[in-house]
Amino acid sequence: MTLNRRKFIAVGTAAAATLSAPALLADGHGKPRVVVIGGGSGGATAARYIARDNKGEIDVTLVEPTRSYFTCYFSNLYIGGFTDLEDISHTYGTLAAKYGINVVHDWAVDVDRDSKTVSLAGGAVLPYDKLILSPGIDFVEDAVPGWSVTEQNKMPHAYKAGSQSELLKAQIMAMPEGGRFAMVAPPNPYRCPPGPYERISMVAHVLSQVNPTAKILVADPKPKFSKQALFEEGWQRHYSGMIERIGPDFGGENVSVDPEAMTIDIDGMVEQVDVCNVIPAQKAGRIADMAGVTEGNWAPVNAADMSSKMDPDVHVLGDAAAQGDMPKSGFAANSQAKVCAMAVRGALTGSKVFPAKFTNTCWSLIAEDDGVKVGATYEATEEKIAKVDGFISQTGEDAATRKATYEESVGWYSGITTDMFS
């Protein structure tokens, strides 16, 4: 499509019906431009698929502040000692070198949807025809009284992987003999539904090796949680007597912390702890708010193409999006990114657009070679991304099945990170 607006109009309405109207977006500036904010499972995948499948027809800019990206998935396995931090770290060189993506390591600080520009902290202003927001999560302020991001070194969240994961692991390793680890689990909805419970499993695994008399306390505002029967069966089998979870029926939703004193107050009962992992309530990454595409804590989107319900030229992927039935997971963001990439390419270049299909599978490790999974397929309806079919690992599965499930998760990790970064 090389028509500009004037030529396009001159051709007349009869011809217009045979062309894809959104080719107009390229008007006045050569190639159409896509700006992607956030280089995680949603953003990196979307940038790669758009750039790869258009062979230079679309300018793609990826804005990501960090040069080394640590996946949140498998960061619990780092805490458990099953992987090194370097093995979950990824860089953006191949996206630039192989696909010509303009990778900008900077913070996006503002979006002007009227002038269709993104401002960066470094001062640059990026114009776009289509904007893809995949900013992940931020924490809701004052969600856990006493905790704020300024206290995250005393009480780490470790829910954005990297230095926080390293810090939490170091604190666990430094616990006194027979010491106490506490977690404040988040309310729904949040990133990676089984994540807090896989983390508990991994902390229990490492403590059972180096500090077997240590105890784990979980304060949880949710009556139920993802893969609950599987986790509870596993905790009983592998870490009997080590883990205590306090649900909302015993005040697990009424929690505050004191990072100075290293205490946690659960419904008036104050406990002294050695490590306190606070995972606060979550909301869409702040840039979604600044772009004005959020409603409450999340950004509502149309299921067919992941476009914002507020602006058809802005798409929101992954954890930040309110899309319906999919969990907030890296797998889901990767799946949504491909639907979005196809829609954006179709709009900008007239390439073929097929019906949206979504998938998710979440693997969790409970103990060495004891892996479980849950997954589902989804379709786009008028109203939301709607679940079609699903499955979950069963309690009482044999060891060979659990080992194969773990090995499958390792294969998946290799698959999805290849699909994002190489």
Added chain:
Amino acid sequence: MRPLLPALTLAALIVAGGTRADLIGDAEKGARHFNACTGCHEVGNGAEDRIGPHLNSLFGRRAAAHEGYRYSASMERAGIDGLTWTLETLDAYIANPRALVSKTRMSYRGLKDDQARADLLAFLRQFSDNPANIPEAAPTAIGTDHSVAPEILAIQGDPDYGEYLSSECVSCHRADGSAEGIPSITRWPEQDFVVAMHAYKEKLRPHPVMQMMAGRLSNEEIAALAAYFKDLE
């Protein structure tokens, strides 16, 4: 769908002609068919593992569960995924071993004649203990028809559509064909790919993720994926 090429139609019929487990077998005729297997397999009193495992007590056993025999990684995986040898799964396996277990070491191109397979299985049944496994005993003698119809195999897949659909596959299966924990699906012969996906769709192959993924793919979509993955660099 394009008009069928004569050669393709023929190939499709050869593959799809069989895979019915609802015929009652004749064990005596089956003993003669078994002569084609004795180069690798023994069965009956004093049978031992040879190139292939012995086939006593085969019915009702998990794939790759016979101790002391070294199976292919593909067969081991099928066993872990839950493949159990029944009249139905053995019928599918003997009809086209690689359709059910992609990289099986059994270098046998398959027995396409429905009645011959029913006879062979009736013969082999005699060497398994469980009386429920006697093929003549209803209702276990009747299996589900899981043939892939020739018109399905003849569908010409659209590789462009396959490329889009493949984006769901490569979240787990690496496009470069490396296999680590998850098997490779690139550069498969188209027909093997289609037969394998239909085996998942019909829940003959046991893996829950693949049953779910294949379960919602249409015949055209399976053909499109097969067309795309066959030539992937």
